[in-house]
Amino acid sequence: MRKANRTEPVDALGKIQALAAAAGYLVSTERETQLCFELIDLIEGIASKVLEDEDA
Secondary structure, eight states: OOOOOTHHHHHHHHHHHHHHHHHHHHOOSHHHHHHHHHHHHHHHHHHHHHHHHHHO
16 A cells, blocks of 8 residues: 555645535525535645644
């Protein structure tokens, strides 16, 4: 099994974030739009935490 490099988790989170942002354009209610923004914020927080942990 190959060793994952440092950018793979960040790249994966970026792709998830892009999908969540795209979903924000497809939703029909204000609540769904708000949930998409909250999900994007959560993804950004996770990515930041991952980078902090790797730098420590």
